[in-house]
Amino acid sequence: MSSAVSGAVNGGVSFWYADDGLPAQREPLSGNGSADVVIVGGGYTGLWTAYYLKKAAPFLRITVLEQKFCGYGASGRNGGWLYNGVAGRDRYAKLHGHEAAVRLQKAMNGAVAEVVQVTQEEGIDADVHVGGVLEVAYTPAQLARLKAFHEHELSFGEKDRELYGARETAGRIRVADAVGSTWTPHGARLHPVRLVKGLAAAVEALGVTIHERTPVTEIRPKHAVTPYGTVRAPYVLRCTEGFTASLKGQRRTWLPMNSSMIATEPLTDEQWARIGWEGRETLGDMAHAYMYAQRTADGRIALGGRGVPYRFGSRTDNDGRTQPATIEALYDILVRFFPSLTGVKVAHAWSGVLGVPRDWCATVTLDRSTGLGWAGGYVGSGVATTNLAARTLRDLVQQDSGQAGATDLTALPWVNHRVRKWEPEPLRWLGVHGMYATYRTADRRELTTHTAESSRLAQVADRIAGRH
Ligand SMILES: Cc1cc2nc3c(=O)[nH]c(=O)nc-3n(C[C@H](O)[C@H](O)[C@H](O)COP(=O)(O)OP(=O)(O)OC[C@H]3O[C@@H](n4cnc5c(N)ncnc54)[C@H](O)[C@@H]3O)c2cc1C
Numbered sequence: 489m490s491s492a493v494s495g496a497v498n499g500g501v502s503f504w505y506a507d508d509g510l511p512a513q514r515e516p517l518s519g520n521g522s523a524d525v526v527i528v529g530g531g532y533t534g535l536w537t538a539y540y541l542k543k544a545a546p547f548l549r550i551t552v553l554e555q556k557f558c559g560y561g562a563s564g565r566n567g568g569w570l571y572n573g574v575a576g577r578d579r580y581a582k583l584h585g586h587e588a589a590v591r592l593q594k595a596m597n598g599a600v601a602e603v604v605q606v607t608q609e610e611g612i613d614a615d616v617h618v619g620g621v622l623e624v625a626y627t628p629a630q631l632a633r634l635k636a637f638h639e640h641e642l643s644f645g646e647k648d649r650e651l652y653g654a655r656e657t658a659g660r661i662r663v664a665d666a667v668g669s670t671w672t673p674h675g676a677r678l679h680p681v682r683l684v685k686g687l688a689a690a691v692e693a694l695g696v697t698i699h700e701r702t703p704v705t706e707i708r709p710k711h712a713v714t715p716y717g718t719v720r721a722p723y724v725l726r727c728t729e730g731f732t733a734s735l736k737g738q739r740r741t742w743l744p745m746n747s748s749m750i751a752t753e754p755l756t757d758e759q760w761a762r763i764g765w766e767g768r769e770t771l772g773d774m775a776h777a778y779m780y781a782q783r784t785a786d787g788r789i790a791l792g793g794r795g796v797p798y799r800f801g802s803r804t805d806n807d808g809r810t811q812p813a814t815i816e817a818l819y820d821i822l823v824r825f826f827p828s829l830t831g832v833k834v835a836h837a838w839s840g841v842l843g844v845p846r847d848w849c850a851t852v853t854l855d856r857s858t859g860l861g862w863a864g865g866y867v868g869s870g871v872a873t874t875n876l877a878a879r880t881l882r883d884l885v886q887q888d889s890g891q892a893g894a895t896d897l898t899a900l901p902w903v904n905h906r907v908r909k910w911e912p913e914p915l916r917w918l919g920v921h922g923m924y925a926t927y928r929t930a931d932r933r934e935l936t937t938h939t940a941e942s943s944r945l946a947q948v949a950d951r952i953a954g955r956h
Pocket residue numbers: 528529530531532533534553554555556557558559560561562563564565566567568569570571702703704705727728729730731732734735746747748749780792839840841842863864866867868869870871872873874
């Protein structure tokens with residue numbers, strides 16, 4: 489292991505918790521109980537849903553059951569990209585028409601603004617900086633994809649997106665060999681843990697009951713079963729994302745995909761002067777095995793990408809530890825992007841799981857015959873999507889219980905979308921590992937061949953995985 493990464497803390501849930509402190513944990517459930525709505529999972533999806541439901545109908549008795557503590561999952565570990573991407577939009581355009589997908593996209597743009605606004609209203613200091621999202625290309629093939637991506641996004645109504653050449657890109661951030669970039673204003677950088685802690689506190693202050701250290705072992709109509717008792721409610725909402733496979737009957741519903749991150753030590757002013765990045769845009773690239781990064785409020789770079797993508801049998805978590813090889817790989821990306829940072833120390837490395845449905849489409853569902861609902865399958869874009877999903881779940885519950893009618897949100901094309909389950913093992917493991925190995929090979933080929941054509945390998949991998 490190189491000396492730059494050998495001193496890094498590995499795990500401890502995430503750097504964000506090392507920075508802001510692990511929370512004191514709330515009391516577990518003690519015995520059977522009842523509620524109007526039970527929410528399983530205390531991440532952004534569960535907490536936003538509790539927040540909006542309680543605001544809309546303060547008389548509702550809402551209970552959140554969280555296996556560890558609120559923000560233990562991806563919501564306390566992510567890259568802090570609050571942005572307007574939503575998994576599956578293009579497939580929804582094929583299934584429901586372009587106009588329906590444009591409505592979904594516009595709702596996502598609104599979700600970014602909504603999160604920013606609510607953090608202000610609720611006094612949640614989540615280091616939010618609205619600098620937009622900048623995605624760079626550094627090979628000819630990436631540039632061709634970038635231009636196509638840019639045009640594609642414009643066609644979904646994003647008229648305020650901009651395309652930059654090499655010089656304009658360097659004016660914003662000096663990424664080695666960057667030949668172009670695309671920027672959207674619909675994005676912000678934030679501190680994930682501060683957001684999730686603030687949300688949990690806001691929800692509790694509204695009168696929602698949160699039980700932590702309370703794993704739900706089974707969800708069935710009107711019941712959430714835990715080792716400490718069962719909570720009965722007309723509505724039981726599953727908000728467990730990458731952990732869903734651990735629930736009875738859900739093993740092949742959403743595949744738990746790992747994503748890993750590193751955070752550097754704070755950079756010096758001289759180091760920042762060489763890089764630029766004064767706009768603090770969230771930063772990504774156009775590689776097949778893409779990276780994502782942010783400039784943190786305390787002057788670090790937090791950067792993520794795929795590690796070991798998926799563990800056999802849908803195993804999920806070990807408090808955020810990641811593989812040493814993944815830390816090295818992420819460090820290589822860091823210095824590939826910013827060669828002037830060679831030797832800078834990594835302070836922390838961690839990983840988390842996100843949920844991937846078989847067709848890679850995020851969804852919000854309420855089964856009106858059973859009162860069971862769920863939202864998730866966000867793949868890698870849940871920081872803003874969870875907010876839209878939660879407001880949609882609120883509307884679906886209100887509609888079903890007769891408190892309100894259909895809304896613009898209940899008519900979005902991702903509502904009540906069903907998809908088949910993942911294949912049993914070992915096909916699941918082989919498929920996902922094969923896909924990411926192929927992406928990495930395709931990226932390496934594009935770096936060495938310098939052609940503008942995207943590697944066919946990546947397209948084959950996409951098709952096998954059911955991505956396109
Ligand atoms: C490393 C990483 C980086 C990411 N970066 C970004 C990013 O920059 N931008 C972006 O948009 N998205 C990003 N994502 C995705 C985003 O973080 C997630 O989509 C989002 O946080 C999902 O929120 P959630 O509440 O649905 O799930 P989670 O935050 O995972 O919450 C689920 C909760 O349910 C609890 N739970 C699970 N099972 C049970 C059970 N049986 N009983 C009780 N409780 C249970 C868990 O403990 C957890 O707290 C990233 C994800 C990861 C892992």
